[in-house]
Each structure stands twice: as structure tokens, then as C-alpha cells.
Amino acid sequence: xxxxxxxxxxxxxxxxxxxxxxxxxxxxxxxxxxxxxxxxxxxxxxxxxxxxxxxxxxxxxxxxxxxxxxxxxxxxxxxxxxxxxxxxxxxxxxxxxxxxxxxxxxxxxxxxxxxxxxxxxxxxxxxxxxxxxxx
Amino acid sequence: xxxxxxxxxxxxxxxxxxxxxxxxxxxxxxxxxxxxxxxxxxxxxxxxxxxxxxxxxxxxxxxxxxxxxxxxxxxxxxxxxxxxxxxxxxxxxxxxxxxxxxxxxxxxxxxxxxxxxxxxxxxxxxxxxxxxxxx
DNA sequence: TATTCAATTGCAACAACGATGCAATTGAAT
DNA sequence: ATTCAATTGCATCGTTGTTGCAATTGAATA
Numbered sequence: 548x549x550x551x552x553x554x555x556x557x558x559x560x561x562x563x564x565x566x567x568x569x570x571x572x573x574x575x576x577x578x579x580x581x582x583x584x585x586x587x588x589x590x591x592x593x594x595x596x597x598x599x600x601x602x603x604x605x606x607x608x609x610x611x612x613x614x615x616x617x618x619x620x621x622x623x624x625x626x627x628x629x630x631x632x633x634x635x636x637x638x639x640x641x642x643x644x645x646x647x648x649x650x651x652x653x654x655x656x657x658x659x660x661x662x663x664x665x666x667x668x669x670x671x672x673x674x675x676x677x678x679x680x681x682x
Numbered sequence: 683x684x685x686x687x688x689x690x691x692x693x694x695x696x697x698x699x700x701x702x703x704x705x706x707x708x709x710x711x712x713x714x715x716x717x718x719x720x721x722x723x724x725x726x727x728x729x730x731x732x733x734x735x736x737x738x739x740x741x742x743x744x745x746x747x748x749x750x751x752x753x754x755x756x757x758x759x760x761x762x763x764x765x766x767x768x769x770x771x772x773x774x775x776x777x778x779x780x781x782x783x784x785x786x787x788x789x790x791x792x793x794x795x796x797x798x799x800x801x802x803x804x805x806x807x808x809x810x811x812x813x814x815x816x817x
Numbered sequence: 818t819a820t821t822c823a824a825t826t827g828c829a830a831c832a833a834c835g836a837t838g839c840a841a842t843t844g845a846a847t
Numbered sequence: 848a849t850t851c852a853a854t855t856g857c858a859t860c861g862t863t864g865t866t867g868c869a870a871t872t873g874a875a876t877a
Contacts, residue, residue: 560873562825581863593827598864600825614751616804618835620863636792641801655790657771657805662812666776669751670792671804677797695844697854716834728856733835735854753864755834 557607564592564600569609569624578613578621578637578646613637613646615671621646636670642679692742699727699735704744704759713748713756713772713781748772748781750806756781771805777814 550569554561571584581597592600601622604610613621616639626648638647649672659665685704689696706719716732727735736757739745748756751774761783773782784807794800 560824562873564826594863595828595865596826603825612751614749614753616747616749616802618749618753618755620753638794638798647795649792649794651793654792655805657784657789657807658786659773659784659807659809660782660812662815663773663809664815665807665809667751667808669804669806669808670790672792672794672800673802673804674794674798674800677795680797680799695853697844699855729834730836730857731855738854 553609557609559603559607562600564596565604567591568597568600568604568622572610572622572624576647578623578648580619580621583621613671614669615639615646616673623648634668636672638672638674638676640676640679641673642675642682645676647676688744692744694738694742697735699731700739702726703732703735703739703757707745707757707759711782713758713783715754715756718756748806749804750774750781751808758783769803771807773807773809773811775811775814776808777810777817780811782811 550566550573551561553569554565559565567588568584571579571587581594581601584597585591585594601610605612605622608625610622610624613623615621623646635651636649638649639645655668655670685701685708686696688704689700694700702723703719706714706722716729716736719732720727720729736745740747740757743760745757745759748758750756758781770786771784773784774780790803790805
């Protein structure tokens, strides 16, 4: 799916920053931080514009935020195969810092105290990706 | 277990800030943020002291950090019944903002890509606690 | 194609938080 | 009571989240 189609499908204007962010996220398998998005073209967009654009894209359900245990934040596209975007988990490689959305819904049994209600579950698995294991 | 014993057991000096933080965490069932720790006595300790003390206590394995999906951080005691502190999950009530360590180890089956290695798993369950469900 | 207006952007600015250096203070061992 | 390493407070800096406002721009319409 091309960037323009995604934006049109969500009634969003075809602006530079949106096209850039979605282009990058489509290109990369891995999730990207605000800094990683800036790397290639540091002065292409203002910091605030990037921030606000990411917020808009998230609110419209086009991307999702991933908060890692070290407090950093990355963003990834909501892809088709994430049937329920809230229930897929993420992998964070502690060596190369790459973050991937894991296919396949996570299964778990956690006994909640009586009367508690679950709305969302956030899972981050930390470890080494296949490339970093080899090294 | 009293505060002084905990500190002695870990070869840490018996300082005001440490006693205060551990006292608060022992008193409360729920995890506490830096701000929540400051609330009762805003000027008792410098912001940096609180920050550094929490860091020390975490490094010594006395408390652990919990990073929520909204980027906020809370701290909780490492209690005995957490056999493996890395594997218990946390509950975050979206209404009253309370964070609890969940008893019982979380079970899950997530298929990692080939060659990936798991070192740690962080789970945060968001929802409503029993009290907030009633209201 | 030119006009128009709401949406988007850049800039300034501020708050919150993470982090470090340094000098003054303090816990606890002697 | 003395002593010294450990702890603390203060100053300070960098990063990130957030908002207001004026200038610019996308795209719908004439």
C-alpha cells in the first residue's frame, strides 16, 4: 500500500512530514524512534512537527507507539496481520536496539485479583535478535 | 522486615532518604512514582537525591522500576514471593493510576523468530482495578 | 488556473525528567 | 572524639513532551 493511499483512506492531507514518516516506516521492518526518523535528514522537519505528526498518525490508528523498558519510544506501522493491534507483543534487541512487532498473538494466563478488568496488555520481550546472537 | 535490616543486609548505609523511600514502599501495597514519593514531604530531599537513591536501591536489587505505557515510571519493592523478579507482571489501573505487582508468574507462548533469544519479559496489563470497576 | 480557508508547519518557549560535577555534610568504623 | 568514604544539595545541562501563535500550504471550489 502506498503512502498516499494510506493518507487518503484516513482523510489526512498529503503533507511532507506524513509522507516522509510513513515512507520510512514502510521501508524498515523495524520500529523507529523519533531520532531514527531524523537521522537521514536532520533538518527536513522541525522537532515539533515530527512530534505532532506522529501523534496524529497514532490517533488515526495508522501507527502505534512502543514504550521500552528504558523509557525510549519507537513507532511502527499498524500492519494488516495485526488483527488486534493491542495484543501483539514486541521484541527489543538489547545489543542492536532494534524493535520488532512479533507476529502471532501472545497467549498468557495471568491471574488477576478478583474484580479486576483487563483492557490492554503490553508485552516487551528483551533479548538478542538472530543477527546479534551470532556475533 | 524492617528498613534497617534491609539496608544492612545489602551493605548500605542507613541514610535518611533510603529509610524514607523504603518506609513508604513498605507501607504501600502499590508501586510509587518519584512524585508520589515526594508528595508527603515535598522538600525533605532534593530531587537528585531521590533520583540517585532510587537508582542505588534498584542496582542493589532492593526495588525494581516499572515503566508504563504512558512513559511514567514507578518503583516497587522486590518482595520475597517474586521468585524471579523479572518474570512477574504488573497491573496498571487506568482510572486511579495504581500499579500493582501481580502474584503468580505469567505464562506465555510467543513464537520468536528463529535464532532469537529471550532475556527478559516485561508485561503491563492495563485496565480497571476492583475498586474502580465498582464506581 | 486563481481563490480561499482550514489544516499544517516552524519557531519560541516552558515544564518535566534524566544525568553529572563538585563542594559540603554525614554515617559508622576506629 | 576522630576520620574518611559515602551521601547529599546545589548548580547545571541535555533530552523530550507540550502548547500558543503567526506564517505557510494542500486541496476543494469557483
